Amino acid sequence: MDLFIYSDESGVFDKVHNEIFVYGGLIFLSKEEKDDYNRKYLTAEKAIRCGKYSLSEELKACKISNKEKGKLYRSLNQAIRFGIVINQKNVLDRIFMSKKDKQRYLDYAYKVGLKKALQRLIKEDRINPDEIETVHIYNDEHSTATNGRYELREGLEQEFKLGTYNLKYDKFFPPVFENLKGIELLFCDSNKVTLIRAADIVANRIYFMALNRKLENMEGIYLSTLP
Template identity: 55%
Template sequence: MNIYIYSDESGVFDKKHNDIFVFGGIIILGNPEKLVLSRKYAKAEKDIRQSKNLPRDYELKATAISNGEKGKLFRSLNQYHKFGVIIEEKRVLDRIFESKKDKQRYLDYAYKIAVRRAFEDLIKQRLLIEEEVRNLYFFVDEHTTATNGCYELREGLEQEFKNGTYNWKYDTFFPPIFSKLESVQLTFCNSRNKLLVRSADIVANKIFYYAKQEDHEKLRSIKNLYVTYLP
């Protein structure tokens, strides 16, 4: 089985001016599910464009559409597995914000943890069988990530899910979740050209909205959503 993970972020990682930062996205289990979701989400976008007489190349990002339209797009994802991580920035150590590299390392860590915990929940519910997973394909909205940052995230994901990780402090090895995994691939892409990265934008926006409202009960009520809180 191939698993496809599409993700985006919401908020600014800067604790002086912001309280919340979010990664959000969608996890697709297998090629047939990806095909069905792509058709469904494309139809939802098409309906909105037609109702507003928008051109076909108009990007339906969460910041550019109404709450009702965001709701329509989000409902098209109801039966699919979604994940997110909410970072409460005021609780993050000050030293993390002292350099771009430390900030990026922390965000990479948060992203990996969110995806891993979502996978663990899916396995626990027997919605995913570890031994059947062969390839992981990550698609991340590109934003302004530097080339070396892209490489480090790709390497970190491969360690987390394919090779396993080692804690030098405690001399402990943590094996990967998927014992038969063959590859981990990461693509940074422009959401304008990637349909399902736009769906991840809608998920991230929804999580961010409820996190800002501190409406955690509402978040918990969302079907097929796995949310991690950090730190």
């Protein structure tokens, strides 16, 4: 059994000018489910184009109306959605002093939030962890600096395939998927990958709800808040 995960971000990681930063995305439990939602989302996009947007124009959340965003979001109502909300005012100031530290923190937040979503799916018996062979993760190509992609892949492998060791507490934490054969991490052009655009709409909705203090109104979504 393979998992297919698509994610994007919303907001700017800069605590001086921004309060919230969000990752949002979709988790599919099979290739068939992924392909089905790909078709559904393309149909939803086609319905809102209607001569208003050209076929070559990418329907990103920043370009379309709130009503149109709502229609696209509703097309994903039955999909497994997840989100990670970072309250920037609670993040240590020193993390913002270098690009590398900022990227490391964002990688940590993404890794932890995704792990929590998958653990909840396991607890709900929607995933059998022993049956997962490969995890395919597709992120928007702007999400991580090129030189930081290896570190993110390594961190995800530690959590999902190898397990982690806490030196402070002298404790080993087993991997989420004991029989995992590999992780595929790809960074994609959202103009060419439909479900990255869908992840953009999910991230944008979470960002809007977080800014307006309405996260508790979000249903059917696996949310984590940091720090």
